[in-house]
Amino acid sequence: MPWHRVLWLLCAGCLAWSAALSWADLLTAASRLNPAQGAMAITAFATAFIPALIVIGYGARMHKWGLWFLVLLSISGIVIKNLAL
Amino acid sequence: MTKPGIRETFRLHMGWLHSWVGFIAGLVLACIFLTGTLTVFDQEITQWMQPEVPLSPLHHITPEALQTAADTVLQNQKQGRAVFINLPSARDPVLRVLHYNGTAFTGPAYDPATGLLLKGRDTEGGQFFYNFHYTLHSGRIVGGILTGLAGLFLLVTLLSGLIIHLRSIWPDMVLFRPFGPRPRAWLDAHLLTGVLFLPFLLVITYTGTIIQPYSLFAQKPRPAAATPARHIETTALPPLFPLIEETKKRLNTQECGFILFTPEDIRISRSDYSSLFLTRDQAIFDRNDGHFLRIITHDSTADRPFQLARGLHHARFSISVLSWLYFLSGLSCTILIISGLVLFLIKRRRISGHMTVYKLAEGFCILTVAGLPISALAFLWANRLIPVSFPGRAEAEVSVFFATWTLSATQAICFSLARRPFAAWTMQLITLAALGVGLPIADALMVPHPTPRNIALSCTVDIWCLITATAAAVAAMRLIKKTS
Numbered sequence: 001m002p003w004h005r006v007l008w009l010l011c012a013g014c015l016a017w018s019a020a021l022s023w024a025d026l027l028t029a030a031s032r033l034n035p036a037q038g039a040m041a042i043t044a045f046a047t048a049f050i051p052a053l054i055v056i057g058y059g060a061r062m063h064k065w066g067l068w069f070l071v072l073l074s075i076s077g078i079v080i081k082n083l084a085l
Numbered sequence: 086m087t088k089p090g091i092r093e094t095f096r097l098h099m100g101w102l103h104s105w106v107g108f109i110a111g112l113v114l115a116c117i118f119l120t121g122t123l124t125v126f127d128q129e130i131t132q133w134m135q136p137e138v139p140l141s142p143l144h145h146i147t148p149e150a151l152q153t154a155a156d157t158v159l160q161n162q163k164q165g166r167a168v169f170i171n172l173p174s175a176r177d178p179v180l181r182v183l184h185y186n187g188t189a190f191t192g193p194a195y196d197p198a199t200g201l202l203l204k205g206r207d208t209e210g211g212q213f214f215y216n217f218h219y220t221l222h223s224g225r226i227v228g229g230i231l232t233g234l235a236g237l238f239l240l241v242t243l244l245s246g247l248i249i250h251l252r253s254i255w256p257d258m259v260l261f262r263p264f265g266p267r268p269r270a271w272l273d274a275h276l277l278t279g280v281l282f283l284p285f286l287l288v289i290t291y292t293g294t295i296i297q298p299y300s301l302f303a304q305k306p307r308p309a310a311a312t313p314a315r316h317i318e319t320t321a322l323p324p325l326f327p328l329i330e331e332t333k334k335r336l337n338t339q340e341c342g343f344i345l346f347t348p349e350d351i352r353i354s355r356s357d358y359s360s361l362f363l364t365r366d367q368a369i370f371d372r373n374d375g376h377f378l379r380i381i382t383h384d385s386t387a388d389r390p391f392q393l394a395r396g397l398h399h400a401r402f403s404i405s406v407l408s409w410l411y412f413l414s415g416l417s418c419t420i421l422i423i424s425g426l427v428l429f430l431i432k433r434r435r436i437s438g439h440m441t442v443y444k445l446a447e448g449f450c451i452l453t454v455a456g457l458p459i460s461a462l463a464f465l466w467a468n469r470l471i472p473v474s475f476p477g478r479a480e481a482e483v484s485v486f487f488a489t490w491t492l493s494a495t496q497a498i499c500f501s502l503a504r505r506p507f508a509a510w511t512m513q514l515i516t517l518a519a520l521g522v523g524l525p526i527a528d529a530l531m532v533p534h535p536t537p538r539n540i541a542l543s544c545t546v547d548i549w550c551l552i553t554a555t556a557a558a559v560a561a562m563r564l565i566k567k568t569s
Contacts, residue, residue, distance in 0.1 A: 005101060021302055037387040040295075044390065046302040047294045051240035055248070058102050062094045 012057025015070040020049040022077030096249055103245040108429045110238035115422045115453045120218040122415030125408055128177045131210025133546050134468045138205040140538040143178040144198040148326040150180055153200035155322045157182045170344040173197040174358055188216055206473045233301045236294030271428045278421040285414040292398040323375030332368040335380050361402045363395035426450045447506045448498035455513035456493030462520040463489035469527050507568045514561035521554025
């Protein structure tokens with residue numbers, strides 16, 4: 001098992017986790033759900049999008065801008081969330 | 086001409102992701118799916134494991150029977166044990182007073198018409214598989230995190246698998262060559278089950294991941310701290326029968342599920358069988374005089390999707406035919422995962438077969454694919470062999486399960502490291518076949534079945550034991566033929 005692939009997968013996993021969670025958090029907070037419903041919504045969104053983002057993130061190995069796309073996505077989620085809320 | 090090249094590379098990347106994430110998560114997922122498949126019939130497994138409890142047609146519950154159960158509740162509460170009453174249903178037509186023993190809900194059963202104690206052997210029954218399914222017997226937090234991660238990895242594997250096979254989905258759906266060369270047959274089985282049961286697999290994986298009690302993503306707010314616990318009342322409870330009738334009216338339901346007791350109140354919940362949405366709505370009554378206090382319902386729009394997810398995953402609403410469909414779909418998904426694990430090893434045997442990591446991987450694969458079913462059958466065997474009066478027999482059955490699995494794991498890993506994996510596969514498959522063939526015989530010889538429904542249940546379990554034994558025997562014979 002080539003370790004650079006594992007590292008890339010870990011990176012893609014962390015970024016996918018961060019991106020999905022920050023965007024899910026942003027969307028649910030903007031919807032003004034109560035905490036229990038917010039937690040459910042975050043779980044539902046994150047479970048749906050993290051696998052997809054991991055696949056995209058790992059597939060982005062073939063493209064030089066691929067990983068940057070995920071970095072941008074996760075940072076934008078965090079920044080917008082902090083500006084908006 | 087760059088586009089076709091890029092697509093091909095993307096599919097190759099997905100192939101690596103699918104193989105490795107699929108294999109590592111697949112070892113855990115095979116356990117989760119096999120026990121989850123058994124859990125579809127958890128109550129029936131419990132009934133099979135308590136053959137002394139007669140399964141008569143469902144009678145209406147009587148006030149006398151409820152009073153007997155209430156007396157048992159009080160006795161338990163005097164001993165400081167938290168218990169609740171599980172009301173009879175069409176699937177489980179007896180009244181049960183249950184407590185949590187650390188891993189499962191167990192307790193005595195009563196006839197819902199007469200209130201007579203139905204003496205059944207002490208067992209965790211199907212609850213054991215249910216708890217193993219979502220905690221892996223490693224506690225609710227650790228197990229919840231592990232199964233949640235396994236669910237996420239399965240979704241990654243599914244997506245990458247879809248990308249790999251997108252171009253040939255239709256041919257994959259209709260092609261199965263069981264007597265073709267070995268990798269071809271395993272690949273056909275993998276693709277056939279993967280494509281045909283893809284919608285079920287997606288739904289069950291997604292709902293299973295989001296309904297985990299310990300979410301990976303967002304901590305659900307805990308209810309406000311309760312007022313300091315008062316002395317637990319152990320005086321007589323109010324009559325429960327009128328409370329059930331009132332609950333049915335207040336919650337507009339035909340059936341009630343549980344009666345819970347707190348120091349202050351009595352809570353009667355809607356039956357899980359009454360709706361596709363698993364709501365657990367409750368009516369609350371005063372513990373002293375039984376007057377109605379309030380109802381707790383979860384019917385906001387935001388709650389409904391989660392209730393639907395729980396309902397779809399637990400499938401308690403389902404009629405018998407639908408339960409069998411769930412069971413067969415779960416079995417097919419288990420075959421999908423197992424065939425993926427075997428395929429992973431076959432593809433790498435020639436190049437990496439000499440490596441220690443490969444040998445370990447094969448050992449883990451054997452202990453999952455053959456060892457877990459062997460342990461599950463050993464659990465059922467233990468239920469028949471351990472004397473009914475044996476102290477702590479429920480724990481002893483669980484110990485037999487894990488002791489058998491440990492033996493299987495030791496044999497699988499030692500033989501794999503000694504470059505004799507086929508011998509390990511063969512021995513374990515023959516053991517599985519022997520246990521599967523022997524269980525119906527042991528069942529027939531050791532246990533009388535009191536009612537026709539008990540006999541039908543026993544026959545169904547016997548048939549599935551024989552199917553398992555036949556599949557294991559065929560696989561063992563093919564393996565012996567190949568290696569001789």
